[in-house]
Amino acid sequence: MDPLNDTKSRVEILEVMGNDLTVVNAARVSFSKTSTALVDADAKLIKYLARNNHISPFFHPQIRMRLKMPIFVAREWFRHTIGFARNEVSRRYVDSEPEVYIPVELRARDPNLKQGSKTESIEDNIAVCSLMKDSMDKAVETYNAMLEAKVAPEVARGVLPQSMYTEFIETGSLYAYARLCKLRLDPHAQAEIRQYADAIDRMMIRSFPVSWPELMA
Numbered sequence: 001m002d003p004l005n006d007t008k009s010r011v012e013i014l015e016v017m018g019n020d021l022t023v024v025n026a027a028r029v030s031f032s033k034t035s036t037a038l039v040d041a042d043a044k045l046i047k048y049l050a051r052n053n054h055i056s057p058f059f060h061p062q063i064r065m066r067l068k069m070p071i072f073v074a075r076e077w078f079r080h081t082i083g084f085a086r087n088e089v090s091r092r093y094v095d096s097e098p099e100v101y102i103p104v105e106l107r108a109r110d111p112n113l114k115q116g117s118k119t120e121s122i123e124d125n126i127a128v129c130s131l132m133k134d135s136m137d138k139a140v141e142t143y144n145a146m147l148e149a150k151v152a153p154e155v156a157r158g159v160l161p162q163s164m165y166t167e168f169i170e171t172g173s174l175y176a177y178a179r180l181c182k183l184r185l186d187p188h189a190q191a192e193i194r195q196y197a198d199a200i201d202r203m204m205i206r207s208f209p210v211s212w213p214e215l216m217a
């Protein structure tokens with residue numbers, strides 16, 4: 001799953017408020033100073049702030065995103081709460097055809113890990129993928145049959161799988177995204193959420209070329 005090249009997933013920046021200079025000027029107000037262009041001294045200040053845990057200047061830049069990911073990934077994503085605002089599509093009201101994530105490689109369980117999986121797929125990959133797809137198709141078919149029988153979408157959604165995609169608008173501070181990405185780019189994080197964090201990591205470096213690498217160091 002590559003969220004930037006997968007037609008179902010979405011990782012899109014809608015709006016960026018602020019830049020590296022926003023961080024600098026939030027810090028420089030302590031001395032009643034303002035920078036008008038980012039110079040070497042400002043880059044050094046950003047580094048100092050990040051390395052010494054002076055985090056509040058990094059709260060000022062805000063990034064608004066539109067994200068679409070399977071529910072089992074979003075469930076982990078939504079555990080990152082501080083510095084974020086979110087609004088999500090509601091399956092109480094929406095009854096369009098659910099989209100479902102069906103992996104092509106089913107990673108094997110790793111007996112040496114309490115959480116996680118091996119990088120290799122199981123031996124019967126193709127057969128079990130097909131089993132999984134049949135189960136998803138059946139769930140969607142049942143959902144549609146329930147709607148047909150006039151069941152309310154908020155009740156019928158109970159039959160839909162954790163692999164169904166959900167979509168939400170998320171606004172977060174630069175610091176909040178850095179904390180999320182640091183935690184979810186760790187090798188202990190699940191591979192699927194790592195891919196979304198990786199997509200955001202690649203986008204943030206373009207908007208915050210000085211602050212982002214310092215926060216991620």
Ligand SMILES: Cc1cc2nc3c(=O)[nH]c(=O)nc-3n(C[C@H](O)[C@H](O)[C@H](O)COP(=O)(O)OP(=O)(O)OC[C@H]3O[C@@H](n4cnc5c(N)ncnc54)[C@H](O)[C@@H]3O)c2cc1C
Nearest residue numbers: 076079080081082083115179180183184186187188189190
């Ligand atoms: C690899 C991995 C495995 C995980 N496994 C599990 C699991 O098995 N089960 C599970 O339930 N969760 C699990 N989590 C979720 C984890 O416990 C955190 O909820 C999640 O990573 C969000 O962390 P955050 O620091 O971004 O939280 P946020 O809620 O966004 O908080 C941000 C920061 O604010 C501070 N803060 C927030 N709330 C409080 C508070 N009440 N008191 C004091 N300080 C606070 C902390 O410094 C915190 O780091 C896992 C996370 C990762 C990355």
